[in-house]
Amino acid sequence: MGDLEIRAAVADDVPEIVAMLADDPLGAQRESLDDLSPYLAALERLSGDPNQHLMVAVRERRVVGTLQLTVIPGLSRKGATRSVIEGVRIHADERGSGLGTQLIEWAIGESRRQDCQLVQLTSDVTRTDAHRFYERLGFTASHVGFKLPL
Template sequence: MITFRAASAKDLNDIVQMLADDELGSTRERYETPLPESYIKAFEAIDADPNNELIVACLGEEVVGVQQLTFTPYITHQGSWRATIEGVRTAASVRGQGIGSQLIEWAIERAKERGCRMIQLTTDKKRTDALRFYERLGFQATHEGLKMKL
């Protein structure tokens, strides 16, 4: 049975390993021992922010999935809140077992609990399987997203 909880600092190694364990992640993450200080500082900032939640999926005591939720108030949509899902990953050992779907379904319910009227995410255009996955869960590609690396 999969359970969900807020990530703790002791989960960081598992989280970064999952983020680095794919074609795109391996080029932008640094999974090494010890972890770079930037990951620790980012975790501390997320943990201290009431509008950010880093959530892990656990199979028993093993961390097998992760996602970050950010809750943002907007003037648009009549001053409503929305949730943004980022950094969704499952451990390679459990891919294809429905854990990713459970993570997203959990995030949708959490967004509803927080009073959000919309939930959004982005996925790299190179992740065609991820795009199909999110569409299967009810997400629609209604906007063209743009990013700029700084």
């Protein structure tokens, strides 16, 4: 399947990232390729924050996966630093190829390099395939999450 590169996202990657974010029933309701300016502004904010890592997986010059890793220093757990994995998406052509595992393993490795004691993530309750995937990688469904739209 060709060599894989995992690297920081750049502005030229945004259309492909947004297309992957929109490529499922939930994302199709939330994302739009019509106007990329909010995504480009978000990328600029992320790129200026050393605790944010918006990554892409590139194969044969094509973005085939993405995730965001956020490193959060804290006081709880004896001053532990944790990381949060968000926005994991794999291009439809690559699903089942092991790419998702490679991206999550990258995030776990980067979390260790940044001295995180815990890696956490959330997944929409309807994404049952994703839940099985994360459980296979050793994640435990240990908490109930809540959101408040603003």
